Amino acid sequence: MGISLVKRTITRDDVAREAGVSPATVSYVINNGPRPVTDETREKVLAAINKLGYQPNALARNLRMQKTNSIGLIIPDNKNTFFSDNALGVEQIAFDNGYNVIMCHSAYRLDRELAYIHMLISHQAAGVIWIPCSEDSAGAKLLESFHIPFVLLDRVIQGVTSPSIKADNFKAAYLATNHLVQLGHRRIGFIKRPVDLNHSIARLNGYKQALQDANIPFDPDLVVPGGFLFQDGSVAGRQLLSMASPPTAITAYNDMNTIGAMHAAQEMGIRIPEDLSFAGIDDIAQSEYCFPPLTTVRIPTFEMGKMSANLLIALIREELPEDQKHHCLDVELIVRESTAPPCNSK
Amino acid sequence: MGISLVKRTITRDDVAREAGVSPATVSYVINNGPRPVTDETREKVLAAINKLGYQPNALARNLRMQKTNSIGLIIPDNKNTFFSDNALGVEQIAFDNGYNVIMCHSAYRLDRELAYIHMLISHQAAGVIWIPCSEDSAGAKLLESFHIPFVLLDRVIQGVTSPSIKADNFKAAYLATNHLVQLGHRRIGFIKRPVDLNHSIARLNGYKQALQDANIPFDPDLVVPGGFLFQDGSVAGRQLLSMASPPTAITAYNDMNTIGAMHAAQEMGIRIPEDLSFAGIDDIAQSEYCFPPLTTVRIPTFEMGKMSANLLIALIREELPEDQKHHCLDVELIVRESTAPPCNSK
DNA sequence: TTGTAAGCGTTATCAC
DNA sequence: GTGATAACGCTTACAA
Numbered sequence: 001m002g003i004s005l006v007k008r009t010i011t012r013d014d015v016a017r018e019a020g021v022s023p024a025t026v027s028y029v030i031n032n033g034p035r036p037v038t039d040e041t042r043e044k045v046l047a048a049i050n051k052l053g054y055q056p057n058a059l060a061r062n063l064r065m066q067k068t069n070s071i072g073l074i075i076p077d078n079k080n081t082f083f084s085d086n087a088l089g090v091e092q093i094a095f096d097n098g099y100n101v102i103m104c105h106s107a108y109r110l111d112r113e114l115a116y117i118h119m120l121i122s123h124q125a126a127g128v129i130w131i132p133c134s135e136d137s138a139g140a141k142l143l144e145s146f147h148i149p150f151v152l153l154d155r156v157i158q159g160v161t162s163p164s165i166k167a168d169n170f171k172a173a174y175l176a177t178n179h180l181v182q183l184g185h186r187r188i189g190f191i192k193r194p195v196d197l198n199h200s201i202a203r204l205n206g207y208k209q210a211l212q213d214a215n216i217p218f219d220p221d222l223v224v225p226g227g228f229l230f231q232d233g234s235v236a237g238r239q240l241l242s243m244a245s246p247p248t249a250i251t252a253y254n255d256m257n258t259i260g261a262m263h264a265a266q267e268m269g270i271r272i273p274e275d276l277s278f279a280g281i282d283d284i285a286q287s288e289y290c291f292p293p294l295t296t297v298r299i300p301t302f303e304m305g306k307m308s309a310n311l312l313i314a315l316i317r318e319e320l321p322e323d324q325k326h327h328c329l330d331v332e333l334i335v336r337e338s339t340a341p342p343c344n345s346k
Numbered sequence: 347m348g349i350s351l352v353k354r355t356i357t358r359d360d361v362a363r364e365a366g367v368s369p370a371t372v373s374y375v376i377n378n379g380p381r382p383v384t385d386e387t388r389e390k391v392l393a394a395i396n397k398l399g400y401q402p403n404a405l406a407r408n409l410r411m412q413k414t415n416s417i418g419l420i421i422p423d424n425k426n427t428f429f430s431d432n433a434l435g436v437e438q439i440a441f442d443n444g445y446n447v448i449m450c451h452s453a454y455r456l457d458r459e460l461a462y463i464h465m466l467i468s469h470q471a472a473g474v475i476w477i478p479c480s481e482d483s484a485g486a487k488l489l490e491s492f493h494i495p496f497v498l499l500d501r502v503i504q505g506v507t508s509p510s511i512k513a514d515n516f517k518a519a520y521l522a523t524n525h526l527v528q529l530g531h532r533r534i535g536f537i538k539r540p541v542d543l544n545h546s547i548a549r550l551n552g553y554k555q556a557l558q559d560a561n562i563p564f565d566p567d568l569v570v571p572g573g574f575l576f577q578d579g580s581v582a583g584r585q586l587l588s589m590a591s592p593p594t595a596i597t598a599y600n601d602m603n604t605i606g607a608m609h610a611a612q613e614m615g616i617r618i619p620e621d622l623s624f625a626g627i628d629d630i631a632q633s634e635y636c637f638p639p640l641t642t643v644r645i646p647t648f649e650m651g652k653m654s655a656n657l658l659i660a661l662i663r664e665e666l667p668e669d670q671k672h673h674c675l676d677v678e679l680i681v682r683e684s685t686a687p688p689c690n691s692k
Numbered sequence: 693t694t695g696t697a698a699g700c701g702t703t704a705t706c707a708c
Numbered sequence: 709g710t711g712a713t714a715a716c717g718c719t720t721a722c723a724a
Contacts, residue, residue: 060701103449122404258681406717
């Protein structure tokens with residue numbers, strides 16, 4: 001027994017009746033205030049809660065309190081580990097602080113993004129963490145008009161001054177390119193994002209700066225567009241490698257394209273790293289799995305997620321100092337080298 | 347203007363006042379029923395809604411209706427693409443049906459799982475999709491006692507009769523192993539899950555059956571435990587390859603371990619596929635990125651997520667026929683072969 | 693066809 | 709220290 005089989009919710013009034021106290025007293029026990037309760041009464045109430053298996057109704061509570069513990073997380077694609085890893089960081093901090101996360105996938109579509117924003121407003125979300133899929137500001141305006149705080153993750157929107165978190169994308173590309181420069185390469189191919197956004201432009205600039213610092217002239221022919229699929233990187237790689245004077249090293253705005261290009265090179269029978277070097281930026285795929293090992297710059301996605309949640313919670317609690325609204329997280333080069341014997345040694 | 351700058355929520359009563367009608371009429375317009383409204387009144391109401399930027403309060407609505415549109419999704423780890431891909435499928439179907447998804451990460455911890463289940467009960471979740479991290483039935487009992495329907499994804503819990511979705515794990519391992527058998531291999535190593543669960547036992551059995559069907563005696567020495575990390579697969583691979591009489595082909599209960607083992611072999615300078623073949627089962631990493639190309643069995647994670655959401659929604663609507671409660675999704679072998687010239691041709 | 697009002701399960705302000 | 713009771717914003721039965 002103990003478990004009710006009738007489909008009627010057990011309310012605070014039931015608990016009060018069972019414990020022989022008033023409904024208000026039950027609230028005071030549950031919420032540990034705002035008024036004191038004698039230990040004896042408390043015991044009675046807790047016993048009744050236990051016996052009835054009472055669970056407070058968060059809907060009623062939130063309606064009354066005029067606020068919720070829900071935060072919306074809007075990301076373009078959970079299949080992409082860059083986003084899902086961010087999501088994990090957000091969830092972790094949210095959980096630790098008693099918030100729950102409503103997952104919203106825009107699928108890179110503005111209409112879905114707006115639909116979700118309407119939903120979040122309707123559900124009285126306490127705040128939103130958002131990786132926008134465009135620079136459109138309609139959603140931001142909407143959230144602002146309903147006084148729902150939000151944090152922009154990885155992207156920016158023109159004219160929106162909300163807190164933001166990003167990685168040091170310039171440095172990421174700089175480090176990857178510079179690693180290849182240090183290996184002695186002077187013709188370094190770069191696969192760029194097919195449609196440039198703020199962060200991909202920063203990466204292209206990092207590439208250019210690393211070349212410039214090494215007194216290597218920038219050759220626009222060595223920059224080719226990749227794509228969002230692994231195969232796109234492969235195509236871009238083949239394009240670079242079939243040039244009259246092909247690069248001796250390749251990097252890209254993200255690892256999906258780096259790995260695709262590396263794959264293409266391997267299919268072409270080119271020896272890596274003897275005849276061609278690679279360095280990546282770890283957005284999406286897990287470069288760790290590559291062979292030969294691939295040196296990459298790690299983007300701290302999980303940390304970005306955690307930080308954005310911390311920022312949002314501070315914002316909700318109105319405890320966020322103005323000078324801590326915008327953060328750029330540092331990135332780190334991870335050198336991976338093969339201990340494998342040369343290819344033809346066996 | 348048009349957007350209120352005072353932090354006061356605009357309610358249905360405000361709309362009614364603005365439109366010069368009663369609050370009830372506003373509801374009838376918003377909900378398209380249950381009573382008819384003249385076109386003229388409707389226009390007035392819609393105009394007022396628009397002018398005031400009114401958004402109905404879902405909390406109040408749900409409290410009144412005694413039900414919500416929220417479904418809980420409990421997964422162990424969103425970083426693992428097996429789970430995040432499932433999540434994407436769930437979200438897609440949920441969105442299409444007007445449900446929102448509350449993401450709950452158990453991080454493989456029972457206490458977190460239970461904490462989330464309590465949260466979902468408290469929030470009056472309409473249903474739950476759950477990839478349990480253990481065979482403990484406390485959470486299931488709790489959900490049942492609150493009459494919250496749930497679907498078990500990929501796992502089963504002893505004594506729990508809720509609807510379930512899984513992949514044909516037996517067939518997956520059978521296909522992978524059989525692929526290697528067809529290539530002529532007779533000593534095939536298998537990396538098993540360190541702690542066996544229902545699905546990993548099915549995979550081990552699939553491996554055994556494929557051997558048996560080819561009249562290859564089962565050699566327990568060829569089965570070694572892997573782990574949850576890429577490195578674990580690498581260690582297991584080295585273990586197999588340093589045997590007195592090593593296998594000529596290797597497969598594993600998941601691709602994390604397959605790829606780890608393949609990596610180990612490459613580090614050891616072993617030529618693939620000339621001296622050693624691999625076949626995988628695509629749970630986690632994206633085998634597509636491997637070189638040499640890796641033949642794998644695709645587990646339809648996205649489809650599993652979609653199907654579980656469809657099942658749950660039918661269950662919520664009490665429209666789920668008894669004979670459609672349990673589903674086992676088919677799996678498919680994806681043969682990938684290299685077009686690369688042999689390793690030493692250059 | 694439309695208005696009025698009860699009630700969903702809470703919290704918090706009153707009295708006692 | 710505790711018990712009644714008025715909101716919170718909505719849906720819907722009932723009244724007009």
